[in-house]
Structures are given as C-alpha cells and as structure tokens.
Amino acid sequence: xxxxxxxxxxxxxxxxxxxxxxxxxxxxxxxxxxxxxxxxxxxxxxxxxxxxxxxxxxxxxxxxxxxxxxxxxxxxxxxxxxxxxxxxxxxxxxxxxxxxxxxxxxxxxxxxxxxxxxxxxxxxxxxxxxxxxxxxxxxxxxxxxxxxxxxxxxxxxxxxxxxxxxxxxxxxxxxxxxxxxxxxxxxxxxxxxxxxxxxxxxxxxxxxxxxxxxxxxxxxxxxxxxxxxxxxxxxxxxxxxxxxxxxxxxxxxxxxxxxxxxxxxxxxxxxxxxx
Amino acid sequence: xxxxxxxxxxxxxxxxxxxxxxxxxxxxxxxxxxxxxxxxxxxxxxxxxxxxxxxxxxxxxxxxxxxxxxxxxxxxxxxxxxxxxxxxxxxxxxxxxxxxxxxxxxxxxxxxxxxxxxxxxxxxxxxxxxxxxxxxxxxxxxxxxxxxxxxxxxxxxxxxxxxxxxxxxxxxxxxxxxxxxxxxxxxxxxxxxxxxxxxxxxxxxxxxxxxxxxxxxxxxxxxxxxxxxxxxxxxxxxxxxxxxxxxxxxxxxxxxxxxxxxxxxxxxxxxxxxx
Numbered sequence: 001x002x003x004x005x006x007x008x009x010x011x012x013x014x015x016x017x018x019x020x021x022x023x024x025x026x027x028x029x030x031x032x033x034x035x036x037x038x039x040x041x042x043x044x045x046x047x048x049x050x051x052x053x054x055x056x057x058x059x060x061x062x063x064x065x066x067x068x069x070x071x072x073x074x075x076x077x078x079x080x081x082x083x084x085x086x087x088x089x090x091x092x093x094x095x096x097x098x099x100x101x102x103x104x105x106x107x108x109x110x111x112x113x114x115x116x117x118x119x120x121x122x123x124x125x126x127x128x129x130x131x132x133x134x135x136x137x138x139x140x141x142x143x144x145x146x147x148x149x150x151x152x153x154x155x156x157x158x159x160x161x162x163x164x165x166x167x168x169x170x171x172x173x174x175x176x177x178x179x180x181x182x183x184x185x186x187x188x189x190x191x192x193x194x195x196x197x198x199x200x201x202x203x204x205x206x207x208x209x210x211x212x213x214x215x216x217x218x219x220x221x222x223x224x225x226x227x228x229x230x231x232x233x234x235x236x237x238x239x240x241x242x243x244x245x246x247x248x249x250x251x252x253x254x255x256x257x258x259x260x261x262x263x264x265x266x267x268x269x270x271x272x273x274x275x
Numbered sequence: 276x277x278x279x280x281x282x283x284x285x286x287x288x289x290x291x292x293x294x295x296x297x298x299x300x301x302x303x304x305x306x307x308x309x310x311x312x313x314x315x316x317x318x319x320x321x322x323x324x325x326x327x328x329x330x331x332x333x334x335x336x337x338x339x340x341x342x343x344x345x346x347x348x349x350x351x352x353x354x355x356x357x358x359x360x361x362x363x364x365x366x367x368x369x370x371x372x373x374x375x376x377x378x379x380x381x382x383x384x385x386x387x388x389x390x391x392x393x394x395x396x397x398x399x400x401x402x403x404x405x406x407x408x409x410x411x412x413x414x415x416x417x418x419x420x421x422x423x424x425x426x427x428x429x430x431x432x433x434x435x436x437x438x439x440x441x442x443x444x445x446x447x448x449x450x451x452x453x454x455x456x457x458x459x460x461x462x463x464x465x466x467x468x469x470x471x472x473x474x475x476x477x478x479x480x481x482x483x484x485x486x487x488x489x490x491x492x493x494x495x496x497x498x499x500x501x502x503x504x505x506x507x508x509x510x511x512x513x514x515x516x517x518x519x520x521x522x523x524x525x526x527x528x529x530x531x532x533x534x535x536x537x538x539x540x541x542x543x544x545x546x547x548x549x550x
C-alpha cells in the first residue's frame with residue numbers, strides 16, 4: 001500500500017479558487033495478531049489496532065511488541081507476515097514456542113493501541129517491576145553543537161513530510177550526530193515503534209549510545225517507548241508533557257525540548273550535554 | 276488537578292546555560308468507568324483509559340460516550356463524578372436504567388482510547404449502520420472571509436498553549452465566525468471530546484450550524500467524532516490524512532486543511548464556502 005495518497009482539491013488563495021492536486025499521508029488501520037503457546041497448542045489473539053501510515057509494517061509490529069515487553073530479542077519472533085496476500089492491514093507475528101507472553105500484558109495492550117499510552121502512574125510502576133528494561137550504560141556524553149544540528153538532519157530525512165506536511169518523524173543518531181535511522185508515520189507512537197523495530201532487526205538494541213530525535217512533542221508514551229529501547233538522550237522539537245518530564249527524571253533520561261536553532265530546554269539529565 | 280505543571284529546567288542558548296522555570300502541559304491518565312443495566316442489576320465496567328490534560332473531565336467523558344454512540348442525550352447520564360474524592364483520574368458515569376449500551380460497542384471502545392481511533396474502513400461502515408448519526412440540515416454556507424479569521428480566533432482562545440506550547444485545541448464557531456466554545460488537551464481527540472461534551476451539556480447538539488476549527492492535523496478519528504456531533508464544516512491548520520479526506524467526502528462534510536493566512540485547501544464540500 002502506498003504511504004501517500006494523491007487527491008484532487010480546490011485551493012483558495014486571497015479569494016481565488018483553483019483546482020489542484022494534493023498529496024495526503026495515507027492513514028489506514030493495522031491490526032496486529034500474535035500467535036503464541038507451546039507446539040500443538042498455538043493460539044492466535046488480536047492484540048492491537050492502530051491507525052498508521054502503510055510502510056515498514058513489520059518493523060512497526062516488532063517495535064510495538066518490543067516496547068510492550070513481549071519480545072526481548074528479534075529471534076523471539078519466528079515468523080511475521082500479512083495474514084492475507086491482498087490485505088496489508090492485518091499482520092500476524094508468531095512467537096517462538098518457548099515464549100509465554102503474560103496474558104495481563106496482552107490485555108494491557110488494548111489500551112496501548114493509542115498515542116495516549118497506558119495508564120500513567122500505574123504504568124511507570126509497571127515498567128519498573130514487570131518489564132525487561134534493558135541493561136544499559138550511562139556514560140554517554142554529547143557536545144551541544146551536535147544537539148543543535150539534529151532538527152535540520154531530521155527534517156532532511158523526512159521524505160514523506162515534504163510531500164504531505166502531515167507526518168510525525170523520529171530519528172536515531174549516534175553521539176557524533178550521524179543519522180542512523182529515521183521513520184515517519186501519521187501517529188508519532190507508530191513512527192517510534194517502526195524505528196525500534198528497525199533497530200531490533202539491525203541488532204542495534206539497546207540504544208544506549210544513541211540520541212533519539214522527535215519531530216513533535218514528547219509525550220509520556222514516547223518516553224516510555226524510548227526507555228524500553230535503552231535510549232538515554234531524547235531531543236524533541238516540541239514541548240514535553242508533565243508526565244513525560246517526570247518519567248525522564250525518574251529514569252535518569254536526558255530530556256530536551258523546544259530544540260530550535262541554537263536554543264533548547266533541558267528538563268532532566270543535563271550532565272550528558274557538554275556545553 | 277492543575278492543567279499546567281511548573282518545573283525547573285536548564286535553558287541552552289548559543290552555548291550558554293541558565294537555570295529557568297518552565298510550564299508544562301499536565302498529562303495524566305483518565306480512566307472512564309460506566310455504570311449501566313436495569314435497576315437492581317447495575318454493573319460497572321471500565322471502558323477506556325486516555326492520557327489527558329486534567330480539566331473539563333466530565334465533558335471529556337460525556338463527549339467520548341456521545342461520539343461512541345453510547346449516549347443520545349445529555350439526560351442519558353443520570354450521574355457523573357470522580358470515583359474517589361482524592362483521585363481525579365477515575366470518572367464514573369451512570370447511564371439511566373432504560374439505556375442498554377451494546378456490549379460490542381463497549382468492547383470496541385478498548386480500541387478507541389487512542390488518537391488512532393477505531394478500525395478504519397470497517398469503522399466507516401459501522402458508523403453508517405450502527406451509530407445514531409444525528410439528523411442534520413445541510414444548507415449552511417460560510418463566507419470565505421470568516422474562514423480566514425478562524426486560526427487567529429482559535430489561537431486567541433488557547434490559554435494553556437500560550438504557557439506551555441504543548442497542547443492541541445479545537446473550537447466551535449457559528450457561521451458568522453463568532454467563537455462559541457474552545458477546549459485544549461495534550462491529546463487532540465480529548466480536546467474534541469471535551470468540546471462535544473460541553474456542547475452536549477449546553478444543549479447545542481447536533482452542531483449542524485457550526486464550524487469546527489482544529490489546531491493541528493485532521494485525522495480519521497477527529498472527522499469521525501465531528502460527524503457524530505453533526506458537524507458539517509471542519510477547518511484544520513494542518514494536513515488531513517487520506518482516510519480523513521475519504522471519510523469527509525463520503526459523508527458530505529466540508530473539509531478544509533492548511534488554513535493559514537488567506538490560504539487554504541478544500542478537500543471536499545467546497546460548495547459550503549462562499550468565495
């Protein structure tokens with residue numbers, strides 16, 4: 001399915017009306033089904049539906065499963081594909097037979113098909129106690145000049161945004177500011193899941209020597225997903241929410257907001273930025 | 276609970292670091308529980324969790340229930356309040372005894388705690404057949420000069436955004452461009468639910484003589500919620516998605532995007548704009 005959809009529109013400009021063509025970001029539902037259980041007793045369960053931009057669908061599924069704590073390694077998924085050849089809106093991921101995902105986690109996923117994420121404070125606690133937060137190092141440092149450059153590098157990588165003006169993006173950089181990966185989606189949580197899934201497939205996880213750049217605001221859910229991927233430094237063009245800042249502080253994450261030009265705010269973990 | 280949260284930060288500007296105070300948009304979970312069933316056999320079910328900005332919580336709950344087709348009238352809810360005095364993150368809404376919400380609808384709600392909405396194409400069909408779309412008139416017309424003015428009027432109404440830079444907003448206008456209601460939230464779907472809930476409480480529904488203005492992009496879910504509220508004209512500062520445009524076209528809604536200065540795009544229903 002194409003990631004963009006052309007459409008005919010009418011343009012209004014200072015009182016004049018003209019016919020034109022516009023390119024829209026495609027938005028389509030993606031249902032994720034999970035097959036799991038011991039050999040001979042496999043079950044299939046629908047665990048989430050999200051409105052996403054088609055493209056990198058398997059990365060999206062893998063990244064979602066990883067940030068939910070259902071996967072620890074790429075090899076935990078033995079097969080992934082579309083359920084039907086002619087329908088790219090349903091993905092089936094098969095877990096290896098030895099892996100028994102907690103049913104409670106799966107239930108919780110019904111809440112997390114969203115940009116709104118799981119249940120706030122309760123979830124911060126849940127992450128601490130139940131989820132396999134990766135063992136990560138905490139010694140990375142990044143020069144302030146590298147941070148200044150990130151928004152322009154992110155924008156340059158946003159191919160679809162150029163056409164549509166309607167997509168969120170996120171990108172992964174190393175500490176010298178080299179762009180490693182970037183992904184786009186109508187849903188910012190999907191963009192990050194795609195990035196995490198791609199990193200998982202590339203064997204890059206945990207991402208504890210990297211900087212995550214977000215094209216928009218930093219919500220609780222995005223910080224949560226970043227933590228699950230091992231990220232230590234998050235930089236956003238927009239504002240963080242209260243809960244995003246609180247969670248970053250609690251987990252020792254460096255959280256940067258309002259990154260524009262040579263200005264930004266540091267909400268926590270300022271020691272990692274060399275000024 | 277306050278809608279904004281002050282926090283101490285470090286500001287970086289061209290290589291200089293200073294301590295400062297910043298105001299964040301509060302993000303907290305809101306769980307919605309529904310009490311329903313015949314007298315003597317009432318049941319309570321948790322139907323959604325959303326990450327929202329505290330404030331107008333009962334409007335949010337009512338607007339969500341309305342746009343899900345669970346309510347038809349404000350009087351369908353006989354009581355609404357916080358479950359505990361010291362916890363404003365759980366709201367209980369009691370339906371009148373005669374009202375039996377479809378369990379299937381309630382199940383579906385697990386998907387719709389999100390900005391991603393329900394399951395795309397299937398849901399367009401579901402809305403047509405199962406939901407009580409309001410009987411609305413289709414004769415409204417709006418002068419192009421009124422449309423030009425909407426973004427500035429919306430921005431003026433965004434009290435919290437001024438402080439935080441981190442909130443979505445939506446506003447309701449009459450056809451002469453008079454601002455009737457506006458609401459803000461970290462989640463754009465929540466902002467619209469709050470607006471719909473406020474309109475429901477004010478006896479304004481269906482909103483078929485009004486214009487809905489959105490501060491950001493127009494997603495499928497926002498168009499869906501607008502249709503449920505009877506809206507005929509939607510104007511957004513940002514881009515629509517493919518599915519948003521498709522749904523607006525199918526339902527005969529006027530959808531405007533990229534509304535900035537004296538320019539905008541009309542994706543469907545151009546006949547309602549007088550140029």
